[in-house]
């Protein structure tokens with residue numbers, strides 16, 4: 001699918017790590033403001049795809065274009081500038097635990113400031129004001145001066161979101177942002193990302209492995225399996241059974257089938273045998 005307002009385009013992307021094919025001929029185009037979930041079992045290539053989008057990996061073959069720029073061709077200042085327009089949220093939050101929440105948020109602006117910063121006093125006043133605004137936006141203004149590692153997992157992820165927002169990103173990438181959180185915090189964090197994306201017109205590409213969450217949250221679901229794109233559909237109207245049917249059809253190993261089966265168990269009580277027969 002190509003959009004007139006394409007923000008990112010991946011064409012024939014292949015990534016080989018030694019003998020492992022992490023991505024195989026993946027093509028994808030995402031338009032402004034789209035909320036896309038990369039869905040796939042562990043090892044399907046989700047992180048590798050996200051890492052190509054902000055230039056952390058070099059393709060073995062194929063093209064990656066983000067905000068009109070060919071990412072693999074960029075280096076130095078031009079790559080840093082592009083990364084400044086792309087926020088990244090990680091599964092493990094990646095905060096500096098002993099530092100205050102506010103300093104962690106401020107560190108999101110380091111790309112636009114010269115020289116290292118040590119302590120709150122080293123940041124310009126307007127940066128601090130903006131960081132406090134971002135914290136208010138994620139509902140954690142009252143935690144600004146607390147050590148980051150004293151917060152709950154869900155709160156830490158909200159701090160990481162505020163830190164990403166300091167860049168005023170146009171694209172937000174999130175790699176399994178709720179994989180370490182309990183269901184209630186997961187819902188809060190995912191709702192917050194959607195709300196912010198809608199307010200700011202952000203384009204979001206987020207990897208998840210939970211099918212239910214992906215369907216209820218995304219505009220569009222892109223399914224990866226063993227590095228291959230096996231599904232690319234609007235999330236509206238898509239049922240878990242349909243998604244799992246696609247995975248079931250392509251699942252080859254017993255381990256993979258049982259991972260698919262585990263996903264299904266509990267949610268709708270579906271029987272895997274029904275899906276793959």
Ligand SMILES: Nc1ncnc2c1ncn2[C@@H]1O[C@H](COP(=O)(O)OP(=O)(O)OP(=O)(O)O)[C@@H](O)[C@H]1O
Nearest residue numbers: 017020021022040041042043044045046047048049
């Ligand atoms: N730096 C690397 N060196 C070697 N192999 C790698 C490297 N990065 C990823 N891989 C391999 O590429 C494949 C895809 O990994 P990737 O991390 O992209 O999957 P994923 O879908 O994000 O999985 P998970 O949800 O477990 O993080 C896996 O087989 C993985 O072991």
